[in-house]
Amino acid sequence: MDQSRSLPLRGIKVLDLTRIRAGPTATRQFVHWGADVIKIEAPELRVDGVDMGGPRTNSDFQNLNGGKRSLTLDLKHPRGRQLFYELVKTADVVVENFRPDVMDKLEISYSHLKEINARIICASISGFGQDGPYHKRPGFDQIIQGMSGLMSVTGQPGTPFVRTGIAVADSVTGHMCAQGVLLALLERERSGVGQWVQVSLLETLINLMDFQAVRFLNEGEMPVQVGNDHATRMPTGVYRTADGEVTICAAADAMWKKLCMQIGREDLIANPLFSEQAGRSKNRQALNHELESTLLTRDTTYWVNELNKAGVACGPVYTVEQMFSDEQVKHLQVIRQVQHDTLGTRYVLGQPIRLSSAAAVDDRPAPARGEHSKEILKEMGLTDQEVAQLQREQVL
Numbered sequence: 001m002d003q004s005r006s007l008p009l010r011g012i013k014v015l016d017l018t019r020i021r022a023g024p025t026a027t028r029q030f031v032h033w034g035a036d037v038i039k040i041e042a043p044e045l046r047v048d049g050v051d052m053g054g055p056r057t058n059s060d061f062q063n064l065n066g067g068k069r070s071l072t073l074d075l076k077h078p079r080g081r082q083l084f085y086e087l088v089k090t091a092d093v094v095v096e097n098f099r100p101d102v103m104d105k106l107e108i109s110y111s112h113l114k115e116i117n118a119r120i121i122c123a124s125i126s127g128f129g130q131d132g133p134y135h136k137r138p139g140f141d142q143i144i145q146g147m148s149g150l151m152s153v154t155g156q157p158g159t160p161f162v163r164t165g166i167a168v169a170d171s172v173t174g175h176m177c178a179q180g181v182l183l184a185l186l187e188r189e190r191s192g193v194g195q196w197v198q199v200s201l202l203e204t205l206i207n208l209m210d211f212q213a214v215r216f217l218n219e220g221e222m223p224v225q226v227g228n229d230h231a232t233r234m235p236t237g238v239y240r241t242a243d244g245e246v247t248i249c250a251a252a253d254a255m256w257k258k259l260c261m262q263i264g265r266e267d268l269i270a271n272p273l274f275s276e277q278a279g280r281s282k283n284r285q286a287l288n289h290e291l292e293s294t295l296l297t298r299d300t301t302y303w304v305n306e307l308n309k310a311g312v313a314c315g316p317v318y319t320v321e322q323m324f325s326d327e328q329v330k331h332l333q334v335i336r337q338v339q340h341d342t343l344g345t346r347y348v349l350g351q352p353i354r355l356s357s358a359a360a361v362d363d364r365p366a367p368a369r370g371e372h373s374k375e376i377l378k379e380m381g382l383t384d385q386e387v388a389q390l391q392r393e394q395v396l
Helices: 021-034 059-065 079-090 100-106 108-118 141-147 168-191 201-206 210-219 251-263 277-282 286-294 298-310 320-325 327-332 371-380 386-392
Strands: 013-016 036-041 071-074 093-096 121-126 196-200 237-241 245-249 315-318 337-339 344-349
Touching: 013 021, 013 079, 013 100, 021 036, 021 059, 021 093, 021 168, 036 277, 059 344, 071 371, 079 108, 100 121, 108 121, 121 168, 141 168, 141 320, 168 196, 168 201, 196 201, 201 210, 237 286, 251 371, 298 315, 315 327, 320 327, 320 371, 371 386
Parallel strands: 013 036, 013 093, 036 071, 093 121, 121 196
Antiparallel strands: 237 245, 245 315, 337 344
């Protein structure tokens, strides 16, 4: 790695107005690659209980907000808003995930901010989009998983629809937002001006419905629950072994034949029910029964080793604890140890993107509320006396 080259976002200043998950996920990407991310939060006196993101001392908050600087600012106060405008003058990016009408009410929407700084890029994350019949509704991951159709294809056949085990709409929308901001920064190099980036949880999750959505649109096939199987390509699923479970993906014809030969079931290759992909999908219950009856004869480790040796995609089905104990996971060093002033040693997840010229900075703790307020305001040219006055006026 060429350590002489700097982090790609060094010199970029991001004003982070986001809360909960999608927004902090987006701004976390910028921190890891060198941007100065200032998390602007309401003063303690303006906080009404614990918000949807949970207490800032929990692992979730620490994982999403490490490395950011925190500035408390009351954006409803004229002086607080004026200070925000001053920050915008030298900032590159503003990221927010308020409901669409809030930014206009606070007079900090893109239409306001571009008059202050023509190069500013404003990224807005919403549940349903910035306009349309639902645009003022609160939109959370749970709601979007239901409305996107994702729940309808998740779970065992014929059972009640279920959500996925992670906040997939929030997390992926955050990454989409980060991608949009990077595109806008690249375009700004050519045009010299910023723009408004918009992403919504609903659009993102519909986009992630991918082949399920387009096969309905084009072939008229209604996607349904198929449990651990693939909707159209088999065998792809989870199978019991002598001591646990194994997941196999051998849908391609060549890999299907390798699977059959490796487990000693060459008879399945010639079976007219399974000889073609369409038949394997149509007769999936019979296929799964035949495969599992053989896989039950040996343990998981045996099958994982033997099938991978033969070039068949196969792996164990882990708990979270087992996942972190896996030798490949350990090799990848996905965990970062963080030292927090009050919480002590914490563990967070590292940046999954690797660059040959720079290593992500992903091992810093999340800030206390307002931890960097004085530091940031002094960088703006305010004196200690002026900062104290803002505190007395409850602007900070």
